[in-house]
């Protein structure tokens with residue numbers, strides 16, 4: 001009996017085992033059918049597929065949810081784990097625990113639990129909600145009688161995103177992976193181009209599958225991308241490069257750029273008031289010079305000239321002309337109000353300004369015809385008046401005003417050769433603008449010059465000539481400052497002795513062997529020269545005489561510099577606030593500098609105060625320096641330089657130069673900065689533009705020219721904290737406070753809203769040298785500086801501490817104005833390596849900013865940079 005029972009039990013268990021085996025085999029076969037041919041069946045632990053079973057039970061009394069599958073062929077293949085979306089006919093009561101477990105694994109744990117909670121609260125079981133909402137694109141048109149849409153889908157917004165995606169789901173939290181729910185703000189995340197779900201490196205391939213349309217969640221495949229991400233199409237990320245082979249990355253990026261689902265739709269582009277048709281879009285994209293980075297929007301297009309812009313805005317590009325696209329160009333296309341018309345369009349103020357600077361006569365009610373080669377004529381006159389882009393100076397002005405110039409040769413005649421692939425050739429040679437600003441004497445010119453030595457072309461002969469003249473003129477400025485100081489010190493000394501200066505002067509004998517009334521007294525001959533020099537300086541006429549008379553007076557300068565009275569005066573240089581420390585360097589070489597053959601050395605160039613203005617070699621190859629008309633030195637020194645510093649000039653300060661021209665003193669006048677050049681800091685070339693600041697920036701019109709700057713680099717001299725800016729009697733101002741106000745003015749300027757700022761705290765060497773003897777609290781902004789004694793004990797660490805303190809002061813100020821982080825660097829601009837470091841840092845900042853704007857990943861606080869790591873307490877703390 002017992003044996004029979006045991007046999008029966010054994011038979012029963014064999015049957016059960018066989019059944020189980022059969023069931024498993026059936027599962028396996030089903031899985032095999034769903035997987036790509038040859039793919040191994042993953043074991044239970046590794047199983048990462050969402051699957052469904054076909055319901056074969058009795059008819060259910062309620063409507064069955066109907067979801068159409070994503071075409072699995074798209075999702076399979078390559079190295080990534082494919083994720084199969086399902087056709088689910090499963091009634092709630094028949095869902096197996098396995099399917100639930102699988103769907104649970106398929107969803108991000110966090111998202112799933114959230115949804116499960118929601119379902120449970122509604123009394124429903126959790127079934128694969130991701131599948132239901134995510135494949136809704138595939139569902140038949142609503143109301144189709146054959147396949148009633150029994151699943152309630154979320155509301156879909158205009159861009160095809162459902163409510164969950166529009167309202168921030170939990171996985172969208174900064175740094176939180178949308179799939180596994182793990183968060184780390186410092187870790188890189190790959191974002192879906194459609195719904196912006198972010199995935200960590202562990203989940204990205206599982207969530208995005210083989211990426212047949214690039215970086216999209218599997219459930220977003222087939223859906224149009226989020227337009228704000230269009231510019232990142234085809235640009236790979238570090239994470240992807242780590243996870244996939246180079247070939248795979250290339251294929252994914254190619255698919256991302258070229259797959260139909262990611263292309264612009266013609267109706268997304270409205271040109272001259274009319275949405276495009278497919279053939280028009282094809283014509284635009286296929287023309288020799290198409291608009292770059294075309295985004296959906298409303299544009300205007302002037303088919304005669306090729307000018308292209310956003311509706312209501314100035315021209316942005318020049319594309320191929322004569323394309324038959326869009327409606328008719330409207331008069332108000334660019335919202336101009338100048339009563340000057342080009343090809344029927346009323347031009348904007350900026351265009352008019354450029355035309356005027358290019359000396360094109362354009363009184364009101366002028367109607368021009370502009371052709372695509374740049375030639376123009378007045379309407380009805382049949383007489384070509386010139387070529388608008390023919391002059392290099394006009395092209396420079398256009399670039400400064402962010403107006404387009406045609407690609408092609410320097411005559412402005414575009415070369416549309418059919419064999420010339422313009423798609424891969426950038427339209428312009430102009431890179432992103434980096435605007436370098438700084439108050440007087442902060443060292444911005446030195447940084448610019450160092451950058452030019454590092455990354456730019458050599459100084460042209462004309463630039464060198466101008467630097468030479470600048471050095472010669474500066475030499476007389478330094479001498480004048482010394483003579484002014486000498487007079488003051490002499491007066492003070494003689495007052496102490498109770499004798500008058502006139503008496504003292506009368507004692508002085510011409511041979512210089514007189515008994516001097518005091519150590520600051522000079523002989524009559526020198527006194528005579530001194531009075532003359534101080535007078536022309538007071539009249540503001542120094543530039544009218546020097547450098548022209550440099551050679552003539554060189555021996556006098558040398559004599560002065562060696563005179564005991566001037567040596568004594570120089571000993572008190574700390575009291576002569578406008579005397580820079582380079583004065584002695586140049587006065588030591590007064591005779592050499594004044595010679596006709598003098599050629600400034602690299603050191604002279606760097607030490608020279610100021611920078612060459614916008615004169616350049618006509619033979620230079622840079623688009624910025626080619627053909628800019630060379631002006632005579634005298635003109636350059638007055639008319640060209642003044643506008644940069646013009647903010648502090650009032651109308652009454654306008655003065656005439658030797659040629660009888662009046663220097664522009666309007667704050668609206670664009671400054672002619674030194675020729676910018678490109679910094680090949682990365683694949684993207686940056687164009688460094690230097691502009692020197694004088695006076696308040698409120699209403700400063702020329703700053704508007706740089707509103708498209710990629711970043712503002714603001715330079716402040718650390719050593720200014722105990723310096724005084726003399727602006728006439730009773731107007732002495734601490735230089736650091738003046739720098740702070742100027743910085744605040746630039747930050748507040750409407751043109752730079754949203755523009756990243758990098759502050760370069762320069763002259764760290766001079767700062768380090770003086771901080772031990774001159775307390776930082778001399779500057780009222782730094783009154784609360786109280787160095788920790790251990791750190792303040794040695795000069796160097798005190799300087800480091802003070803640097804950090806000042807940087808934080810600026811950071812706090814910047815944050816209070818913008819709620820943004822200020823990036824701070826440290827330089828000793830005379831040392832080239834520190835400038836190189838600073839620009840590397842700036843490049844990193846721009847990369848971080850790009851990443852931040854693309855919201856790819858969070859950032860650590862990398863907002864400090866010091867060229868001398870050991871001297872930065874912040875870096876040590878980090």
Ligand SMILES: Nc1nc2c(ncn2[C@@H]2O[C@H](COP(=O)(O)OP(=O)(O)OP(=O)(O)O)[C@@H](O)[C@H]2O)c(=O)[nH]1
Pocket residue numbers: 438439440441442443444445446447580582606607608609610611692693762763764765766827828829830831
């Ligand atoms: N010791 C020291 N001197 C510097 C440093 N950077 C610049 N200088 C000197 O400071 C003086 C002024 O520098 P510039 O570069 O002409 O200053 P700027 O900001 O262009 O001033 P403006 O041309 O007057 O607008 C020059 O003599 C430079 O050699 C620095 O890091 N350390």
Ligand SMILES: [Mg+2]
Pocket residue numbers: 441444445446609610611692
């Ligand atoms: Mg300068």
